[in-house]
Amino acid sequence: MSPFLSPLLLAGALLGLSACAVSPESVEAPSQAAPPAETDVAVREAPQLTLNLPSQSGCDCASKPASRDYTFLERGYRALSEGDAVAALQHFQRYKRLELEPAAQWEADIAIAYLGMLPDSPFYDHDAAEATFRRLVAQFTDEMQVHPTALLMRDSLAAFALLNRHISDLESSNATLREDLQKREEAIKRLRELTLGPSRAVQP
Template identity: 45%
Template sequence: MPPRIVLSSLLAASLLLLQACAQAPQSDTPVEEQAPEISLNLPAAPQCACDAPEAHDYTFLEKGFNSLIAGDFTEAVQYFERYQRLEDSPEAAWEAGIGIAYVSSLQASPSYDPAAAARRFAALNKQPWQSMDVHTHCLLLRQSLDNARSLERRIAAAQAENSTLKDELAKREEAIKRLRELTLGQKGGAP
């Protein structure tokens, strides 16, 4: 190949190389440092145990539950009543009513009044509580009151049956006593 063709080929290659370098983006960092960022799909790191726990802003309903659990029934009723006064919704009225009815049904409560608790529960049970978005603790209290009412009915039925059985037993014992007297009287009277 003649030297002129080699030289012009070399010159063309140099020009192409210079043009490619001119079109490349300029950067202050070397090419090795411009690696793409790698993102890993790892779970979030757990929070440090030394972080202070969040302060929970309890509603009066939750404070009533806490007092109920602690055995302070008077305070529980007061919290339920405050909750009912401050929250203006049928759900809040129902929740507070169930709490108060439950406390009224407890023998250890100073406001123990089973008749009032039964009346309040019957009135609350007529409301459409199934379609309400109420606190789960209130649903537990309602179920507990319903179970207690069911047990009271069963006890009353058992007591009525027991009374009937006692009457029948007394009648049978009286009939056996008369039969014995008749039988013994005939044997004793006949020589």
């Protein structure tokens, strides 16, 4: 072997070793770039979060009535319970002026009609109160959300109206009975006159 070839062989061997030493890094380099790809896969495979929010189509917000301030209405109820019909009427009227919703107007009107149905009230007017009550009953719908006391007043007015009809029927019946009794007394008187004569018919 030539002495000049041994350095060349040694250099080639060193180059081969250096190539082997470098090649693992070149092979491992892509593996270091793998985490982004794995991250993308993990992002794609992550479950989607779903929120149980109500759908807009099922929202019933429009049908809910606007809130009302019951301050003056309840003050009227309190004054009525204390026997102050004048103060109660003033509170009911003020509530009617401030709250313009149909339900609020109905609540105020039924309370005022209730005052007109009470015999001890200075505003007692049975006929007007019953006419107002019948009008309000016709106006009331199931969709109207009114104060519970207003519903109690409505039921009380219905009871008052029924009681007054019974009283009217009894008074009419009593008037008929009185008329019949008077006719009988007159018939008995004429019968006595015919039987005993006028002079003796007047004797006890």
